[in-house]
Structures are given as C-alpha cells and as structure tokens.
Amino acid sequence: MAIAAAASVNQHVVVTLMPAGKISAPAAVTLTNTSSFGSYSGTVQLQYNARTSPGTTGGINIQAASDFSPPGGPAVARGALTYNCGAATLGSACTGVQTLSLSAAAPVLSLPAAACTGGGGQCSSTDPNTVSLAFFLDDDPVLPTGGYRAQITFIYSNP
Amino acid sequence: MNKIRALPFLSLTLLLPAAAFSQSSATTTLAVSVAAEATLSVSNSSTSLTTSSIFGNYTGATNLTWKIRTSAGNGTGSITAKVTTDFNGINGPSVANSAVTGDTLSYTCAADSPATACSGAQTASTTAATSVASFGAAASSKKAGSSATVNWSLVDDPAYAPGSYAATVTFTISAS
Numbered sequence: 001m002a003i004a005a006a007a008s009v010n011q012h013v014v015v016t017l018m019p020a021g022k023i024s025a026p027a028a029v030t031l032t033n034t035s036s037f038g039s040y041s042g043t044v045q046l047q048y049n050a051r052t053s054p055g056t057t058g059g060i061n062i063q064a065a066s067d068f069s070p071p072g073g074p075a076v077a078r079g080a081l082t083y084n085c086g087a088a089t090l091g092s093a094c095t096g097v098q099t100l101s102l103s104a105a106a107p108v109l110s111l112p113a114a115a116c117t118g119g120g121g122q123c124s125s126t127d128p129n130t131v132s133l134a135f136f137l138d139d140d141p142v143l144p145t146g147g148y149r150a151q152i153t154f155i156y157s158n159p
Numbered sequence: 160m161n162k163i164r165a166l167p168f169l170s171l172t173l174l175l176p177a178a179a180f181s182q183s184s185a186t187t188t189l190a191v192s193v194a195a196e197a198t199l200s201v202s203n204s205s206t207s208l209t210t211s212s213i214f215g216n217y218t219g220a221t222n223l224t225w226k227i228r229t230s231a232g233n234g235t236g237s238i239t240a241k242v243t244t245d246f247n248g249i250n251g252p253s254v255a256n257s258a259v260t261g262d263t264l265s266y267t268c269a270a271d272s273p274a275t276a277c278s279g280a281q282t283a284s285t286t287a288a289t290s291v292a293s294f295g296a297a298a299s300s301k302k303a304g305s306s307a308t309v310n311w312s313l314v315d316d317p318a319y320a321p322g323s324y325a326a327t328v329t330f331t332i333s334a335s
Contacts, residue, residue, distance in 0.1 A: 021182075021183050022183050023183050023184070023185045024185050025185040025186070025187045026187055027187065027188065028187065028188040028189075028190055029187055029188070029189055029190070030190045030191070030192075031189055031190065031191040032191075035198075036196040036197060036198035036226065037196065037198055037226050040191050040193075042189065044187055046185070065186060068189075068191075073193060074191065074193070081189070135189060137189075137191055139193070140302050141226050141227060141228045141299040141300045141301070141302060142228075142299045142302065143193045143228065143299075144193065144231060144297065145193050145194055145195055145228065145229075145230045145231065145234070146192070146193055147190065147191070147192045147193075148190070148191050148192075148193065149188055149189065149190045149191075150188070150189045151186055151187070151188050151189070152186070152187050152188075152189060153184050153185070153186045153187075154184060154185045154186075154187070155182065155183075155184045156182060156183040156184065157182045158182075
C-alpha cells in the first residue's frame, strides 16, 4: 500500500524598498541662435526614475560643474546661463526663469512623498519620467568669437 | 516508506540598510559656437529734411543703433547706405541724376567707438552702397547697442518744382 507523501512550506519574503532615483541626460547639447544677438538656446530632456517614501519628498536640482571654456567667453559665473522647465511627467517642475550657478544647486523639479515611476495606479503611468529644460545663453557682443563648452550636472536626491 | 518531514515556516526578510540619503547624478556638456554677427535698426523710420534759409540745403539726421561682433585676426565689418528708391515726383530732386545736375544728396557720419565713421561728405547713390562706418578685427558694440548718426544734406535747386518728395535709403551692416 502506497502512502502519499505531501508537505507544504510557506515562505514569507519581505522586501523593504528604499527611496531611490536614477536620472539620465544627453551627453552634449549645442546651443544655437536664430537671429543676431538673440540668445543662444538649446533643450535638454532629462529622464528619471523615482521612488520616494511616504513620509519624505525628493527632487532634482542642477548645478554648473564647470564654467565655459576657454576663458574669456560666456561665463556662468556672471549669470549668463539661464533655463526654464517644461512640464514634468512626475512631480512639479520649476517655474519661471532660473539662473545656473557654479556654487549652488538650482531647482529642476520636486517630487511629492510616495511618488513612483511607472506602472500606473499610485505611480506615474510613464516610465521613465521626463522633464525638459530650455537653456538660454546671453549673446553679448563683447564675447569673442569661438567655441565654448561648459558642464552641468543634474542631481537627484531623496533627503 | 516515505518520510514526511515538516519544515517550520521559513521567513525571508530582505532588510536593506536604511539609507539616510539617496543621490544620483548625470552630466551634460553645453556647447556653443559664438560667431561674428551684426544687427542694425533705424531709430526714426522717417527722416524729414528741412531748410532754415532760402535755397539753403535741406538737412536732417537719421539715427542708427547697431550691434556687432567681428572675429579676431582678420575680422571686419561695415555699415553702408544705398538709395534704393529715388525721390518720387517730377522735376524734383533726383539722386540718380545728381551726377549730371550736381544736386547731390550727401551725408556726413558720426559713430560710437569702435566704429570708424565715414570721413568727410559722402555722396549718396542709387547704384552703389556708400560707407557710413567700418570696423576692424575683434570689434564689439555695447550690449544694448551702439549709435551712429547720418547727417543728410540735399541741395535745394531753384529748378525743383514745389512739392513733397520721398526717397528710401537702405542701411546694411555686415560682420565677418
């Protein structure tokens, strides 16, 4: 007589998800002008994935990592580089004209508590989330002709 | 005989260290090519030429605002004037015929640094652009724009029929 053998084991898997974020930006953007002494402008689309905890908010800021090079041309240090934000697919994008700085981070967007990217429901329906930034560089006649480059850094943070 | 061995419930808990701060960053290079360029506007869209004495020349001034950036090295720039539409009307002043009649439309110039204003009286032409100002290498205007003035003088020939006459002058600025 065969005896059926059976056993069951329950296993609880508990994962505690921590606040996290990831951002990506194009490696390079060229600023151009369409009229003489109109501002040079260019657009950067920032992609991000975010998760904030129920009790805290998050955000993305921007700061100039290096001023325009070679020296003698446009200068972030003189407030020549500004930007404004387009609509964000998650969170609240900055409003008005913002000025980039070498010494302080400026806002790009703020994320509410319990925000998350993708999947719908309580999370956003888009994955990754995006926000566009339009940059404007003052075209001062005194700028010497030539090519100039500066680096900007986007910083995601969950405080 | 199979043995049944019941295992106690196994609870797996993944507890990540509580991060006090989560941060990620991305870097973009902004590139810009600053080129030689120039722009020009006329402050007064219409300049009236008037005279204060009988058969004295008709005079008036046109004010220009210009912005310019020329290249270092061999960069140059210029502002020129050309009569693109001659005075209308019959038996009135004519720029095109001034070489024959001697009844010229002439002008003198003044301009902010670093422009070099035209030297002496220039005779306006319907066929050639004539100089108002010139620029050398690495020249730049004020950010808000610099100024130049064209002071016109039109011979008042008694042969002109009474009336009102208008001509169009086109100013051109260029930079390299």
